[in-house]
Amino acid sequence: MEREIRIYPDEVLKKEAQRVEEFNAELKELVEDMFDTMYKRGGVGLAANQVGVLKRVFILDLNSGKERQGEEKLIFVNPEIIHSEGEVVAEEGCLSLPGLWKKVKRAAKVVIRAQDLEGKEFQMEAEGLLARALQHELDHLNGIIFIDRLSPLQRRLALEKYKKLKKKYEKKLAGGRR
Numbered sequence: 001m002e003r004e005i006r007i008y009p010d011e012v013l014k015k016e017a018q019r020v021e022e023f024n025a026e027l028k029e030l031v032e033d034m035f036d037t038m039y040k041r042g043g044v045g046l047a048a049n050q051v052g053v054l055k056r057v058f059i060l061d062l063n064s065g066k067e068r069q070g071e072e073k074l075i076f077v078n079p080e081i082i083h084s085e086g087e088v089v090a091e092e093g094c095l096s097l098p099g100l101w102k103k104v105k106r107a108a109k110v111v112i113r114a115q116d117l118e119g120k121e122f123q124m125e126a127e128g129l130l131a132r133a134l135q136h137e138l139d140h141l142n143g144i145i146f147i148d149r150l151s152p153l154q155r156r157l158a159l160e161k162y163k164k165l166k167k168k169y170e171k172k173l174a175g176g177r178r
């Protein structure tokens, strides 16, 4: 079931999410709903904060919106980046800041450790878009959004642009509900 996506500056996006202790039906339902919500918006990643739930869970599907959507659903519970190296700058967007794209510096390669829906631990090495997405989503769980990674000047310019984009987005939403 689709849930409402929280849009910046919603306070929940600035809060740190809490560790998941129980791997129960509620957690599975949350993750299912997050996939429904993400696919509906054509995003490749979504953190629980973005649907207003402060739990350390995020999901990814790099094929979102493409033919192979749903074939490689990635779920990360209680994730931690245990190694990162290199540096790469590329454009990033976020479903919580609709329409805004900015170049952000990230580690080029990361190793992440997380748990799956059953609580089983796993590790994954990533580079390219996957590495970028992992870092972006893990930031959400710590209350950090991608514009917080910009220089103060770039962040201010991004926020000015976002203000205009947000007005357009709200108009579109209102139109859709009529």
Ligand code: NI
Residues within 6 Å of the ligand: 093, 094, 095, 096, 136, 140
């Ligand atoms: Ni995001």
